[in-house]
Amino acid sequence: MGTGPDSPRELSASRPVFTALPQPRICDAPAPLPAAASGEDPSGALWSVHQPSVLLIEDDPGDALLVEELMADSGVPLRLRWARSLADAVKQLGEGVPQCILLDLHLPDAQGLEALERVLGHAADSAVVVLTGLAEEQAGLAAVAAGAQDYLIKGRLEADFFVRAIRYAIQRKQTELAASALQTGRLRAQENARLERGLLPTPLLLDATVAVCARYQPGRSQALLGGDFYDVVQTPDGTTHAVVGDVSGHGPDEAALGVCLRVAWRSFVLAGSRGRRLLSLLEQILVAERSGPEIFATLTCLTRVRGDKHMDVLRAGHPGLLLRSPGECVHLEEVPGGPALGLLPGLVATWPVTSVPVPELGSVVMFTDGLIEGRIGAGTERLGEDGLLEIAQRHAHQPADAFVDTLIHSAQTLAASSGGLADDVAVLHLEWNGTT
Structure with a gap:
C-alpha cells in the first residue's frame, strides 16, 4: 500500500x-x-x-x-x-x-x-x-x-x-x-436429566401395600437441581424403607453428592444395613466424596415392618415429619435427632432410633427444609414447622397428591412477597393401605 x-x-x-x-x-x-x-x-x-x-x-x-x-x-x-x-x-x-x-x-x-x-x-x-x-x-x-x-x-x-x-x-x-451457548444449554440439560434420575428415583416397591407420592421443586435461584434427594425401597420381607435428605449448598457438585448419598443409601439398605450403622456408613461416603470440609448433609430415615403399628425413625439434623390420620387429623412428629452428617467426622456420633406409632391406614409426610424456610409477611419471619402444620391441618381432607401439591403451593404463595422459596423442596408422602 x-x-x-x-x-x-x-x-x-x-x-x-x-x-x-x-x-x-x-x-x-x-x-x-x-x-x-x-x-x-x-x-x-x-x-x-x-x-x-x-x-x-x-x-x-x-x-x-x-x-x-x-x-x-x-x-x-x-x-x-x-x-x-x-x-x-x-x-x-x-x-x-x-x-x-x-x-x-x-x-x-x-x-x-x-x-x-x-x-x-x-x-x-x-x-x-x-x-x-x-x-x-x-x-x-x-x-x-x-x-x-x-x-x-x-x-x-x-x-x-x-x-x-x-x-x-x-x-x-x-x-x-x-x-x-445453545450447545452449553443442551449439555447442561442432559447433565440435569442425569442428576434428576439420580436424585429423584423410581421407588423400588414389591407390592401395593404402600403408595408413594413424591414432589421436587427447585428453588428460585436454581437453574439446575440442588442437593435434595429422596428414595423409597421395599425389601423382600415387605419392610418399607424411606429417606429424605439435603446436601448443604447449591450447584452440580452438591447435586452429584446428593446422587451419591441416595444411591449409597439404597445399596446399604438392600445389603441389610439399618439404624445407626446405616447413617455411619453414609457419613463415611459423604466425607470421602464431598468437595470441601464445609459440606454436610441432613436427612431423615424411616423403616416400617409390614403390619407393624410403629415405624423406626432416625433424624440427622433434619426437620421433623407430619403424621396423617384417616380422621383428617395431622400432627408434627419431632423425634429426637443427632448431628448432620459430616459435621463431626471422625467422632462417635449418636443418632437415636425412635419408635413412632403410625395410625392404621395413616400416612407420613417427609420433607426438606426448603419447604419451611421461606420468608413470609414482611420478610422477617420464616414459615417454620408450626406454619406448615397449620397449612396441613386446614387441608387434611385432601388425598395424597392434592395434599402434597397444596403444601408446596401454599408455602410458595406465602413466600411470594420475598421472591418465593429460595431453596429446593423435596416432599415424600407414604400411605399404607393396611394390607398384610
Missing part, C-alpha cells in the same frame, strides 16, 4: 485521525446509509442506533489512517479506537471489550498467530478480522482457521467492502456465541 506520514499528527489539518487515548473515539459524523446498501443488508439500519465498537491494533500510522479513511468514506457509524502494540491493546481491552478487533499480524511485540492467540485470550467474545499484506493471504487463511472471523488484504480494500466485512464478522461471531 502507499506510504503514510511518520506521525498521524502531521495530517490533522486535512482529516481527523486516531488517538491513542484509552477512551473510545467517534469518527466524523457519517452520512446516512445509502438506500441501496440498506436494501442489500437490512441489518445495517440497526447500526445507526447501536454504533459497533472497533479496536484497531496496528503499529503503522499510515495503515491506521487508511482504516479511518475507509470507515469515514463508508458512511457507516462506528466507534473506533487505535492501539499501536499488543501491550497497548491489552490495556485497552481491560477497560472495555469491543465488538470487533482489526488485527495486524506484524506488531512490535507479537507476530503472526501468536498475536491472534493472545488477542483471543483477552477478548474471546469479540470478532477478529486480521489485516494482511498482498503476499500474505495464506497467513490470513491460517488466522481464520485459528479462530479469526475473516481476513482482509490491505492493498485491496474498498470502503463498502471493508465495513461490510466488519459487520459480517460481528454477526458471525454473535452467531458462534449463540450456537455455543
Whole structure:
C-alpha cells in the first residue's frame, strides 16, 4: 500500500485521525446509509442506533489512517479506537471489550498467530478480522482457521467492502456465541436429566401395600437441581424403607453428592444395613466424596415392618415429619435427632432410633427444609414447622397428591412477597393401605 506520514499528527489539518487515548473515539459524523446498501443488508439500519465498537491494533500510522479513511468514506457509524502494540491493546481491552478487533499480524511485540492467540485470550467474545499484506493471504487463511472471523488484504480494500466485512464478522461471531451457548444449554440439560434420575428415583416397591407420592421443586435461584434427594425401597420381607435428605449448598457438585448419598443409601439398605450403622456408613461416603470440609448433609430415615403399628425413625439434623390420620387429623412428629452428617467426622456420633406409632391406614409426610424456610409477611419471619402444620391441618381432607401439591403451593404463595422459596423442596408422602 502507499506510504503514510511518520506521525498521524502531521495530517490533522486535512482529516481527523486516531488517538491513542484509552477512551473510545467517534469518527466524523457519517452520512446516512445509502438506500441501496440498506436494501442489500437490512441489518445495517440497526447500526445507526447501536454504533459497533472497533479496536484497531496496528503499529503503522499510515495503515491506521487508511482504516479511518475507509470507515469515514463508508458512511457507516462506528466507534473506533487505535492501539499501536499488543501491550497497548491489552490495556485497552481491560477497560472495555469491543465488538470487533482489526488485527495486524506484524506488531512490535507479537507476530503472526501468536498475536491472534493472545488477542483471543483477552477478548474471546469479540470478532477478529486480521489485516494482511498482498503476499500474505495464506497467513490470513491460517488466522481464520485459528479462530479469526475473516481476513482482509490491505492493498485491496474498498470502503463498502471493508465495513461490510466488519459487520459480517460481528454477526458471525454473535452467531458462534449463540450456537455455543445453545450447545452449553443442551449439555447442561442432559447433565440435569442425569442428576434428576439420580436424585429423584423410581421407588423400588414389591407390592401395593404402600403408595408413594413424591414432589421436587427447585428453588428460585436454581437453574439446575440442588442437593435434595429422596428414595423409597421395599425389601423382600415387605419392610418399607424411606429417606429424605439435603446436601448443604447449591450447584452440580452438591447435586452429584446428593446422587451419591441416595444411591449409597439404597445399596446399604438392600445389603441389610439399618439404624445407626446405616447413617455411619453414609457419613463415611459423604466425607470421602464431598468437595470441601464445609459440606454436610441432613436427612431423615424411616423403616416400617409390614403390619407393624410403629415405624423406626432416625433424624440427622433434619426437620421433623407430619403424621396423617384417616380422621383428617395431622400432627408434627419431632423425634429426637443427632448431628448432620459430616459435621463431626471422625467422632462417635449418636443418632437415636425412635419408635413412632403410625395410625392404621395413616400416612407420613417427609420433607426438606426448603419447604419451611421461606420468608413470609414482611420478610422477617420464616414459615417454620408450626406454619406448615397449620397449612396441613386446614387441608387434611385432601388425598395424597392434592395434599402434597397444596403444601408446596401454599408455602410458595406465602413466600411470594420475598421472591418465593429460595431453596429446593423435596416432599415424600407414604400411605399404607393396611394390607398384610
